[in-house]
Amino acid sequence: MPVLFFAGCGGDTEVSSPSDFEAPREPVNLGGDGDLYAPNRLLEINISMAASEFDQLRAEGRTLASTARECLSDYDYTEFSASVTIDGVAMKDVVVRKKGYIGSLSPSIPSLKLDFNDLWDGRTYQNSSRMTLNNNRQDPSNARQCLAYEQFRQAGIAAPRCNYARVRVNGQNLGIFTNVEPIKKPFLARAFGNDDGNQYEAQTSDFGTWLSQRFEKKTNEKENDRSDLQSVTDALALPDDQLMNVLPQLVDVDQFIRFWAVETLIGAWDSATGNANNFHIYRSPADGRFHFIPWGADTAFRGEHPLKPGTGVFYRNFSLADRLFNLPQYRAQYEAELEDLLATQWNESQLLQELEQVRVLTGISEASVASLKAFIAGKGEPADDSYRMPRRVALEQALAEDPPSGAVYRLADTRPDCSAPVTTPLTGRVAALNGTDTGAFQFNLPSGQPVTASLTFASFGVDSLVYSVDTESSPEVISLLLIGVDASNAYKPYVLQLFIEASDYVPGTHEFHGFATNALLFEVDESLPGDVRTLALGAKGKVTFIKVGTGASAGDVELTLDATLEYGPDVQ
Known part of the structure; x- marks a missing residue:
């Protein structure tokens, strides 16, 4: 039975569970030194947990209406304890919770996060303390995320590694998930050589007096010094000549333009420059500047924004991209990056080969990859109702336009309305x-x-x-x-x-x-x-x-x- 400790005369109590008196568990790395994110690897993951708790996990999530509110309240998923086996390696007391903002939420096939060391300090699986398992709800091809992150890495942009996992919970086969490297301190240390800087996650966030409040701080939360965001906001308010002197001291502008060009190249509409969404920024102590990190790439290889008509090929639905696009020097640099990517990196035959490897590895049908193939290589003839021009052609036509077409949809930087919704x-x-x-x-x-x-x-x-x-x-x-x-x-x-x-x-x-x-x-x-x-x-x-x-x-x-x-x- 629990042991009660009484503190002071006020009668406050602290309840300790029997586990508090167990011998400490030694740090351990299970599964050896294998590569958790080897591209050709399909992990087999089996999770066992109370059926009632899995039902509760599946039911959790934000409401659709809440995501449209200007004042979005915090939302925390419940953590559960489960037994997990990965490729035959068994672990008890693994913390499991649901993940997802809105687009990936599913009551039948939830995205999941696993934490191996929360209840067992120092325990890792193949040198990783966590796993992020995305349910591919917006991607029946299973391939978009890994193909997209590889395009970023080829362009010199830090991006998470990923591969695939077949996930079963209580014996039920939930299907193929994408195993994505979490954007945590181990990633920051590997990508930037340090992990002490401010990291922010963006969900419908932008630089601005009010919009900057939407960035979720992921490191140094206790200090909560967000003045670096305000510095970028202030810089974007400067006249053009002053901006061009100040901004490169705050943001790695060359890196951002490459990042922006890759988002355009792969048609990732639900992205930083496409939708002010699904990205991280990190201010590295090494140079004191912000760097952009892609995230949530399951809508890559699609193209024009389905909810913002007329966006066109060039993405600039984000303050930084829109401002730079309107400066001739930076627009020329952005277009030159796109031309270079088409000339040196965008390889249709290689992409289609990699897509076929993923299709075979994950056991999906040809129909499941048809739209992704059409984005890369095109479909049909111009006279056909179902015609889709290859991405290369779409980009080349956009680059030839003068002036460039495409509507711009920026988030409004206004004081949020926190009144109760009607x-x-x-x-x-x-x-x-x-x-x-x-x-x-x-x-x-x-x-x-x-x-x-x-x-x-x-x-x-x-x-x-x-x-x-x-x-x-x-x-x-x-x-x-x-x-x-x-x-x-x-x-x-x-x-x-x-x-x-x-x-x-x-x-x-x-x-x-x-x-x-x-x-x-x-x-x-x-x-x-x-x-x-x-x-x-x-x-x-x-x-x-x-x-x-x-x-x-x-x-x-x-x-x-x-x-x-x-x-x-x-x-x-």
């Missing part, structure tokens, strides 16, 4: 059976005005319940597009898009979870790109499938909704 209940019952769409969904506008969006009335003019499948996700994601009109307001149209992982597209109740199972509410506005304006995102709730079709009738469905949506801060 919410609305979302309810409804809809069906698509034998070609007939019926039912309605209900919600309230921010003013409180109730809306009943009728699919039955909308079906006289359009297909008001549209079923489609996103095959570029793993598992595949079912999209149900509900189009309804409000008869009480001149038949004003609204669109509700439901997402659900294909593995959950079965009768039963399914809770909202990241992008995997959720709802987005739009109003029709033909003056906007895509003809719609986003109104609200799913916060919490559930969708219950009463009936679902299969095969050629997969779009036949009957469902009910019971959820809460959050309106965006710009929606009145």
Whole structure:
């Protein structure tokens, strides 16, 4: 039984567990000195943990609506203890937790982090104390991350190493994960020769008076001195001639331009310059300057930003890239880097060969790598509806443009609105059976005005319940597009898009979870790109499938909704 120690007359207690009195465990390196990130290696990882705890782990994650808030609260995943076997080497008391911000969240196949030395100080597996296992949810090819990081390394940019792992939990095969080197102090020491500097992780972050607050400090947290970020913000506010003198003292500008060029080369839209997202920066004590580190590269080899129309080939949705692009000297340097990468590094036949090696190693189908192949080498002929020009051609055409095309989407550097979001209940019952769409969904506008969006009335003019499948996700994601009109307001149209992982597209109740199972509410506005304006995102709730079709009738469905949506801060 626990031993109680009483401290002082106030009666405070400290409870010690029996493990506090066990002999200390000696540091140990298991698995020998093998290369944990050997490119041709497929690890076999088996995790055993309480079934109820794994259910809890799978269910955790931010809500879709919370990621759109200007004041994003901290979110910590629960840590669990598990037994883990890697390529036959068994370990007890390994800390396991879920990982992921929003795009990779999955209730069926969660990304995972393993910590070998948290409960056993000094224990490592093949000289590593941690493992990061990404579920490849946005990459059915399994190849995008490792191929992308290799392109960065070839260009002289520090990038994590990675390979592959087959992961089983409690005997259930979760499939192929990407084993990515964590951006921790061992990585910093290897890449920069030191690990004492300030490291920040960026999720929709940029330099700015307010935007810099979004950088998450990963080292030296106790001191929390963020003045180095402010120095870059101040430099970016200087006139051009002063900026060109000051900025290179704060940022390795040459390295950043190469980094930027590689992000463009590989079409990584959800990146630093493509989306102000998914990267780390490190201020090395060796030179006192910031260096950029790629991260979250599972959307590489895709191209134009799917949510920011007209972005084009040249990425500059980031303050540093946008400012440098508008200075002739730096734009010329950026374009010269792209030309050099095309001439000396971008090798289509080698990339396709490496892709085929990954396909065979991980046992996936030809269809799973088709879009990545098309990005690299192109697809079809210009007259074809499915034509895709090779990446080399797309870049060469962009480099020949004068002036360059492409819209720029920068994050607004404004004081965040931390007020409570405006919410609305979302309810409804809809069906698509034998070609007939019926039912309605209900919600309230921010003013409180109730809306009943009728699919039955909308079906006289359009297909008001549209079923489609996103095959570029793993598992595949079912999209149900509900189009309804409000008869009480001149038949004003609204669109509700439901997402659900294909593995959950079965009768039963399914809770909202990241992008995997959720709802987005739009109003029709033909003056906007895509003809719609986003109104609200799913916060919490559930969708219950009463009936679902299969095969050629997969779009036949009957469902009910019971959820809460959050309106965006710009929606009145």
